[in-house]
Amino acid sequence: MKNRTSLVAWSILALVTLLLATTPTWVQAAPVAQEPGQNLLVNPGFEGISCDPSSPPGWCYGNWTRDTFTGIPYAEIYTPQGWVTFWNEGINPEDGRNYGRPECKVIPNQDPFVGPPARVRSGNYAVQQFGFYRAIDSGLYQVVTGLVPGAVVQASAYAHAWTCDQDAPPLSCGDPHQMLFRVGIDPNGGTDPWSPNIIWATGYSYDEYHLIGPVQAQVGDAGTVTVFLRATAKWAYKHNDVLSLIHI
Secondary structure, three states, rough: OOOOOOOOOEEEEEEEOOOEOOOOOOOOOOOOOOOOOOOOOOOOOOEEEEEEOOOOOOOOOOOOOOOEEEOOOOOOOOOOOOOOOEEEOEEEHHHHHHHEOEEEEEOOOOOOOOOOOOOOOOEEEEEEEOOOOOOOEEEEEEEOOOOOOOOEEEEEEEEEEEEOOOOOOOOOOOOOOOOEEEEEEOOOOOOOOOOOOOOEEEEEEOOOEEEEEEEEEEEEOOOOOEEEEEEEOOOOOOEEEEEEOOOO
């Protein structure tokens, strides 16, 4: 397929839930401290939390921080509190070009994001990631500690994408496998988004929300897991827009 120039590639993530799941019969899990169905994440809806007074100056404002997986703050990256922004700058195997570092910001459920189609599925805020003239392979992760080893956690995501070379109407066109959604859990709390230890649920969804997942994982010996939200574009379309809502 011929490579296409991209004006914008961005990702919107609206609400996240990591839950303790019913233990499958094949898992001999230890008793869990949390109740099944309990949300285990900090700031799952990206609505914001109180800033840590010990945060470095300029690191935490309103409902966003400067947290990135490299530990380096970037002026164009506004990460929702409790989360970490990550991205891939390696080679895109589809076109041989490098993925780009995205811009990221917390957006309100107001014009121009109300649609149609709506860019925030529920609540007051969502997370927008985008890159100009390049494809992105990026997302967010959160480490969850204090879990009982052997417990089973589960996550899934409602998601949709707008991928097209045309501006209007804002609906998808082209390759039906253009934007791959992933919802993942590292059962040992690792923070490498490309680790083979991550258990992934994957799927495609365009222009309206559909469920991706669920994915289940058994908590490792350290009692820590990491939840990943990730979207990967195959081609550098003008619009590579992804939106997701993690939910059970």
